[in-house]
Amino acid sequence: MSTIQNQSLFNPTIDLASDSRWGKLYGSSSGLLFNQLLKSQQQLLLIVTADTASANRLLEELHFYRSDSELPLLNFPEWETLPYDRFSPHQDIVAERLETLYQLPQLSRGVLVIPVSTLMHRLSPRSFIDSSSLIMRVGEQVDLELMRIELEQHGYSFVHQVMEYGEFTVRGSLIDLYPTGSKLPYRIELFDDEIESIRTFDPENQRSIERVEQIYMLPAREFPLNKEGIKQFRQQFRDLFEGDPQKFPLYRDVTNGLAPAGIEYYLPLFFDGVSTLFDYLPQKTILFTLDGVDSAIDTFQQEVHERYELAQYQEERPPLKPHQLFLPADEIFGHLKRLPRHQVAHFEIPDSVSGS
Template sequence: MLGLPFFRRGRSPHAFDRDDRFAILTASIHRLPAGFGSSDAWLLAQRLAPENATAASAAHDDPTERPPVTGKTRVIVCAQPADCSRLAAEIAWFAPALAIARLPDWETLPYDSLSPHQDLVSERLSALYRLQGRKLDVLLVAASTAAHRLAPPSWLASRTFQFSQGMKLDEAALKAQLTLAGYEHVEQVLRPGEYTVRGGLIDLFPMGSPLPYRLDLFDDELDSLRTFDPDTQRSLYPVKAVKLLPGREFPLDEAARSAFRGRWRERFDGDPSRVALYRDIGNGVTASGIEYYLPLFFDETATLFDYLPEDAEIILHGDVQGQLQAFRADARQRFDFIGHDAERPALTPDELFLSPEQFFVRSQAFAR
């Protein structure tokens, strides 16, 4: 139901302030206040779960491959990041048939010279891939995370591959493909984004996968695929196919590095050869905090809204408006403090994040 902005006594009804604009922008979007205990999760589960869903729908070894059952994607934007994890677990308990995922935060502050943990990047790429492919019933995301600009959906789709049992596979070509996708060659595979080759065996931990895989080659044919335990290195159970997502949220091939350097020279003044981060990218090294230069890897960045199916629905949980405004103020303050360092210049908040107004304008297309 559409709401009307609140007019203060003594003001002209045409004299809108920022709060009035937000009231209009959010009027048609479902809003759910933070509840007591698990009441909010129960209400969401009752609203989102289809009546004919059964517990059998939830029987799947890998929850990241659970098929959707509602035919429609709902995105729950939480004001508090902690509510994303809580709601994901509790909604899954109340409605186990739903295909649910989180889009986790990088867990870094704006303009940090730290990079997110590889497990977080893995979970993010998996969520975006499933979201783009209409393979989710529910996505949970923090408001500040939803404001980040992202790699274009077309890039993620073009860098995702699949291997299946019985296909022809050239070992040298596979190694080149893994390197191009951003995977790291290691002695022993332990975490997402790593691979190793030992004779005819290839151990591979795809991004977005809960377990690594062991590929057994017979000549140039993929003879078998099995999961294995990264701690014991023992094989677990066979699978028919393996999905390979990119190893990072940005490309690092020669063309991408060249484009990055070109855009850096256009964007920043001074001698770029004096900047360690610029030199690292030229050498194919991912410097810590490179994620806050993501727009320099692409002609255009995307946002979470570009990954949503046209019939998706957005639900706001808690004071999303206030959280977006606080995040914007923090990003601006940090940019003003550290953004003009000649040895590590920074992109503006507008280049990296959606403003609160932009977020709610884009949300209007998904208000149901």
């Protein structure tokens, strides 16, 4: 493993085939380093941080130094809930996560910043993202009632006025909806059963802004709550937990097509198999890890097991086992070892470490 501590940050070089350590990156110089590497490399840079605060700080540095706004700078945020919480993440967080998952496999260049605890979560399979996406075009014929049912099955909520991601409403011949990952909501005007126009609009004053020919909609949840998804959930729940499933409020809610708070910690039950973020990465990906990532893996694993022990006392809400929701430490370390790993440190690396 080579150690790099005095190389110019304005013209950095990197041996992609072997591991390396980068030291003496004081202050915001790591953001400058990644910005310069982004210009010269034709791959995705995967940057793993020890925690969310470090990820947010690095994203601010990258935005500050970035000179090419065309190159994607992606964030895959954590849910901002504790393991086994009975709370669901905010819709804005879910929208950003789904947009990132949709973009990742298609990227040839760019940056993805992610806290290692978030990297340890098991995710929806890629097939779900692809199969749950919808396209609506001007001139297309639609059945309004079927469209409403389809939107609800993809996680969109019917409201009186659209203000946030994952919401839609119907007023006569007008359909307002705010697709996951979109910068603005859309207003669809129908003439009989045909889409006559599609316009973006400002959710604050409800005024139309720009006309478009089509919109692409990602699902509004990270799991399916349609007929197939509910059937899959019910079957796997009964296989895992003993007793009458009807005594569990969570089971009854999902059976009735509802998404109870904290249902995300039962995500694997909606699928035949789940994925990890590594399954979404393009083939050519360069891995960077920042200070403290290795110890953060062990810390998060310990937190997960402690939270699991507490969750087992909730008889009406039996928890899934940790390995069903999260990558164990040895598995995440195995994934990290499969890619050439470049460790970035804000301090000087001692000679004894450099030569190891």
